[in-house]
Amino acid sequence: YWERKGVPGPKPWPIIGNIGSHLIGKMTMGEAIGEIYRKFEGYPFAGLFRATKPVLLIRDPDMLHRVLVKDFKSFAQNEFVINKETDPIFGRNPFILRGQEWKETRTMLTPGMTSGKMKNMYPILREISKNMVKYIENHPTATTDGIETRALTKRLTLDNVAKAAFGIDGKAFERYDDISEFNKLADEFLTPGTWTSYIFYLATVFPAILRCRFVKFVRPEVEQQLIEIVSDVVSYRRKNNIQANDYLQFLMELAKDRNLADIEITSHAATLFIDGYETSSAVLTFLLLSLAQNPEYQEKIRNDIRKYEKENDGELTYEAVHEMPWLNACLYESLRYRPAADFTVKECTEPFEYTPTNPDFKTITVKLNPGDVVLTPMAYFSKDARYFENPEKFMPERMMSKESMDKSIFFPFSDGPRGCIGQRLGRMMIKLATTYILKNFELSVSPKLQQPITYLPYNFMNEIRGGAWIRYKKISD
Numbered sequence: 236y237w238e239r240k241g242v243p244g245p246k247p248w249p250i251i252g253n254i255g256s257h258l259i260g261k262m263t264m265g266e267a268i269g270e271i272y273r274k275f276e277g278y279p280f281a282g283l284f285r286a287t288k289p290v291l292l293i294r295d296p297d298m299l300h301r302v303l304v305k306d307f308k309s310f311a312q313n314e315f316v317i318n319k320e321t322d323p324i325f326g327r328n329p330f331i332l333r334g335q336e337w338k339e340t341r342t343m344l345t346p347g348m349t350s351g352k353m354k355n356m357y358p359i360l361r362e363i364s365k366n367m368v369k370y371i372e373n374h375p376t377a378t379t380d381g382i383e384t385r386a387l388t389k390r391l392t393l394d395n396v397a398k399a400a401f402g403i404d405g406k407a408f409e410r411y412d413d414i415s416e417f418n419k420l421a422d423e424f425l426t427p428g429t430w431t432s433y434i435f436y437l438a439t440v441f442p443a444i445l446r447c448r449f450v451k452f453v454r455p456e457v458e459q460q461l462i463e464i465v466s467d468v469v470s471y472r473r474k475n476n477i478q479a480n481d482y483l484q485f486l487m488e489l490a491k492d493r494n495l496a497d498i499e500i501t502s503h504a505a506t507l508f509i510d511g512y513e514t515s516s517a518v519l520t521f522l523l524l525s526l527a528q529n530p531e532y533q534e535k536i537r538n539d540i541r542k543y544e545k546e547n548d549g550e551l552t553y554e555a556v557h558e559m560p561w562l563n564a565c566l567y568e569s570l571r572y573r574p575a576a577d578f579t580v581k582e583c584t585e586p587f588e589y590t591p592t593n594p595d596f597k598t599i600t601v602k603l604n605p606g607d608v609v610l611t612p613m614a615y616f617s618k619d620a621r622y623f624e625n626p627e628k629f630m631p632e633r634m635m636s637k638e639s640m641d642k643s644i645f646f647p648f649s650d651g652p653r654g655c656i657g658q659r660l661g662r663m664m665i666k667l668a669t670t671y672i673l674k675n676f677e678l679s680v681s682p683k684l685q686q687p688i689t690y691l692p693y694n695f696m697n698e699i700r701g702g703a704w705i706r707y708k709k710i711s712d
C-alpha cells in the first residue's frame with residue numbers, strides 16, 4: 236500500500252504488520268510505533284501497518300499542524316465508529332461523533348467547560364481533595380509499603396466526576412479494603428481488565444471489529460444503572476428546585492432548552508467518566524511518581540503554595556492553583572516525560588497532499604484519500620532530542636518558557652477543533668490534588684515500585700507494571 240504511494244516505511248509481516256513485538260506482549264503498541272519513529276529519522280512521515288491496517292505516522296511538526304489545525308477539514312474525524320443505537324452512552328461522546336453531529340454536540344457542551352464554570356466547581360472539588368488527604372493520613376501502609384497511587388488517584392477523580400457530572404457522592408474514600416459501589420460502576424468503563432477496556436483495545440488494533448453490531452462497549456446493566464442514577468438526581472433536583480454549581484446543572488439547563496431525553500443527559504454526563512476519569516487519574520499518577528522520584532521539585536511547589544497562601548489569607552484560591560509556576564511546569568513536564576498515551580489517530584475525510592518545506596526533512600510527497608489513517612506522534616516528539624534536550628530527564632524548568640508550549644511539537648491535549656474539550660477540568664483536578672498532597676505529605680518511592688518502570692503491554696493507556704507505589708510521610712505542622 237505505502238510502496239505504491241511512494242511512502243517509506245518498515246517492511247510489514249502478513250497479518251501482524253509492524254506491531255508484532257507488541258502483539259506478542261513484548262511492549263506496548265505505543266513503544267512498538269516509537270521504534271519506527273526513531274528508525275525513520277529525516278523522513279517527514281513513515282507508512283506502517285498496525286496489524287493489517289495501513290497507517291501513516293507523522294514525523295514532521297509542520298505536517299502535524301496541518302492535520303490538526305490548518306487542514307482540519309481533511310482530518311475531521313477520529314477513527315472509532317460506534318453506533319448510537321447499539322451503544323447509546325459511548326455513541327454520543329464527542330470523541331466518537333462524526334460530521335455535523337459532532338460539531339453540534341461539541342458546540343453544545345463546550346460552554347459547560349468555561350473557566351467560569353470551573354471556578355464554580357472548584358469548592359466542590361477542593362473538598363474532595365481534602366477528603367483524600369484524610370484518607371492518606373489514615374492509610375495503614377502509607378509510610379511502609381506506600382500506597383498504590385493509580386488506585387488512589389482513581390478514587391479521587393471518581394469522586395470528582397461523580398459529584399460534578401452525576402451530582403452524587405462517589406464515596407470513594409470511605410473504605411481502605413474495598414472500593415465503593417459507584418467506583419465499581421465507573422470501573423466498567425476503561426479500567427484495565429474490564430470488558431470495555433478489552434473492546435477498546437481490540438478496536439485500536441482491529442477497528443473493523445466496531446462494525447459488528449453485537450459489539451457493545453457498555454453492558455446493558457451498567458447503562459441502565461447510570462440512567463437510573465441520573466434520572467433520580469435530576470427529578471429530585473427538579474422537584475425540590477435545587478440549583479447546584481456543577482456540570483449536571485449545566486446539562487439540566489441544556490435539557491430544558493433543547494428538550495433532551497434522560498439518555499442524552501446520562502451520556503453527556505458519562506463523557507466525563509469515559510474521557511476524564513481514567514485520563515486525569517493516569518496523568519496525576521505519573522506526576523506524583525515523578526515528584527516522588529525528584530523530591531527537589533516537591534519543595535519548589537511547596538514554596539509556591541506558601542507564597543500564594545500568604546497572599547490570600549491562608550486560602551488556596553482557584554486562581555492560585557492555576558497560577559503556581561512550578562506546579563504548572565511539573566505538570567507539563569510530566570505530560571511530556573510520561574504521557575498517558577503515545578499517539579492519537581485521525582481519519583482522512585477529504586483528499587490531502589503534503590510535501591515538507593523544512594530542509595530537515597527529505598522532500599517527498601504523500602497523497603491521502605478519505606479513509607486513510609494518520610497517527611500523531613504525541614509521545615515521540617516529546618522524547619526526540621531534536622525538540623527537547625536530554626529528553627530522558629525530568630526537567631520541569633524547561634516548561635517555564637513559552638517556547639516549550641509550541642503545540643506543533645508538544646500537544647498533550649491535542650490541538651485544533653478536536654482538541655480536548657475537558658482540559659480545564661482535567662488540569663484543575665490534577666493541580667488541586669497535587670497541591671493538597673504536597674501541602675501535607677513528603678513523597679518518596681516505595682520499595683514495592685518495580686524499577687526500571689515498564690508498562691503493561693495491552694492497555695489503551697500507559698499503565699505501570701506492578702503499580703505506582705509511593706510512600707506518603709505526613710509533614711508536621
Ligand code: HEM
Pocket residue numbers: 313328329330331341506507510511512514515518575579580646647648649652653654655656657658660661662665
Ligand atoms: C489530564 C487529563 C486529560 C488529557 C491528557 C486529555 C487528553 C485528550 C486528548 C489528547 C484528546 C484528543 C484525542 C484524539 O484526538 O484522539 C482529548 C479529547 C477529548 N477529551 Fe480529553 N484529556 C483529559 C481530560 C479530559 C476530561 C476531564 C474530559 C471531560 C469532559 C475530557 C474530554 C475530552 C473529549 C470530549 C474529547 C474529544 C473531543 C472531540 O473529539 O471533539 N478530557 N483529550
